[in-house]
Amino acid sequence: MKDGSRIEIGSGSMRLIVPANADDLASVLVKEPAATIVAGSTDVGLWVTKHMRDIAPAIFIGNLDGLCGISEDKGVISIGAGVTYSEAFSMLAKRITALGPLFDRIGGDQVRNMGTIGGNIANGSPIGDTPPPLIALGARLTLRRGDKRRTIPLEDFFIAYGRQDRQPGEFVEAVHVPVPGSETKFAVYKITKRRDEDITAALGAFILKLAEDDTVADVRIAYGGMAATPKRAFGVEKALLGKPWTEATVEAAMAAYADDFTPLTDMRASAEYRALAARNLLLRFFAETTGTRAPIQVSRHEAA
Numbered sequence: 001m002k003d004g005s006r007i008e009i010g011s012g013s014m015r016l017i018v019p020a021n022a023d024d025l026a027s028v029l030v031k032e033p034a035a036t037i038v039a040g041s042t043d044v045g046l047w048v049t050k051h052m053r054d055i056a057p058a059i060f061i062g063n064l065d066g067l068c069g070i071s072e073d074k075g076v077i078s079i080g081a082g083v084t085y086s087e088a089f090s091m092l093a094k095r096i097t098a099l100g101p102l103f104d105r106i107g108g109d110q111v112r113n114m115g116t117i118g119g120n121i122a123n124g125s126p127i128g129d130t131p132p133p134l135i136a137l138g139a140r141l142t143l144r145r146g147d148k149r150r151t152i153p154l155e156d157f158f159i160a161y162g163r164q165d166r167q168p169g170e171f172v173e174a175v176h177v178p179v180p181g182s183e184t185k186f187a188v189y190k191i192t193k194r195r196d197e198d199i200t201a202a203l204g205a206f207i208l209k210l211a212e213d214d215t216v217a218d219v220r221i222a223y224g225g226m227a228a229t230p231k232r233a234f235g236v237e238k239a240l241l242g243k244p245w246t247e248a249t250v251e252a253a254m255a256a257y258a259d260d261f262t263p264l265t266d267m268r269a270s271a272e273y274r275a276l277a278a279r280n281l282l283l284r285f286f287a288e289t290t291g292t293r294a295p296i297q298v299s300r301h302e303a304a
């Protein structure tokens, strides 16, 4: 693996390709658009072990030069698709501190050390934990096919359940996350049955900018677990925009959730629970941003 050339092993259903670098990945994928990209394999692994799916040819992209970078330029953090949660959050949690507690709630150490944010986005799950906060932050996604790149708002990537804006032969190259200014308030809340190692029932992410007179100058709200894709709460945002940031405004805006989302009942939560919890997260965000009745945060250390 260290000589810098492409590896191809096996044949038929046992075929594995490890490209030499990101450029090589781009040319392999143009020739093999039906191949399965494997990054940390924390999702793909289950397709094989639980569903016995044939994923050949598998293209392993962990550790590829050109995909493992994480850097900040002009207030935007760019994270390569091969960067693991642990690596990404070492910078993200420092620069966007509200993301720190979320990291602690994604899988366990093994998943965080292998799983990637690129994989979390690319799999298009409605309950992936990173898309809602990244959408709220205004993140953009770079996709690449051969030598051609395009960069789109992350929220546009999610078209419908199981359908993303990714063409054959295209791959996720990087996600770009603007660091919010000190004048904005940002929070993300994950709701699960267990604190650790649990998949999201509902997750809400909020970013808010107040004008000098404490009216809402800008707000973006995105949820996971509430629709077939990670989704903005456009109606709620509209109900808040330009209004004074008060409990009365928040209570009134909570009615708009019913138009924005029709959540499902499944083993993680009922539709009614999801609808109520989602609304209450806005109230929590209000309480935390105004210092009134802010709920107690339980850290891993205290919980133990």
Ligand SMILES: Cc1cc2nc3c(=O)[nH]c(=O)nc-3n(C[C@H](O)[C@H](O)[C@H](O)COP(=O)(O)OP(=O)(O)OC[C@H]3O[C@@H](n4cnc5c(N)ncnc54)[C@H](O)[C@@H]3O)c2cc1C
Binding pocket: 036, 037, 038, 039, 040, 041, 042, 043, 044, 045, 061, 081, 082, 105, 106, 107, 108, 111, 114, 115, 116, 117, 118, 119, 120, 121, 122, 123, 127, 128, 129, 130, 170, 171, 172, 173, 197, 198, 199, 200
């Ligand atoms: C025990 C356990 C706990 C988990 N807990 C959580 C959790 O708390 N929160 C959460 O959100 N998820 C959780 N997951 C799901 C999973 O860990 C995440 O979705 C993870 O981010 C997937 O990243 P990966 O690198 O492992 O992706 P992979 O499994 O390698 O790939 C996932 C999908 O993305 C595609 N893909 C990967 N990289 C690219 C790319 N660069 N371009 C195009 N397509 C690509 C793959 O082809 C596949 O379709 C958990 C999984 C396990 C097994």
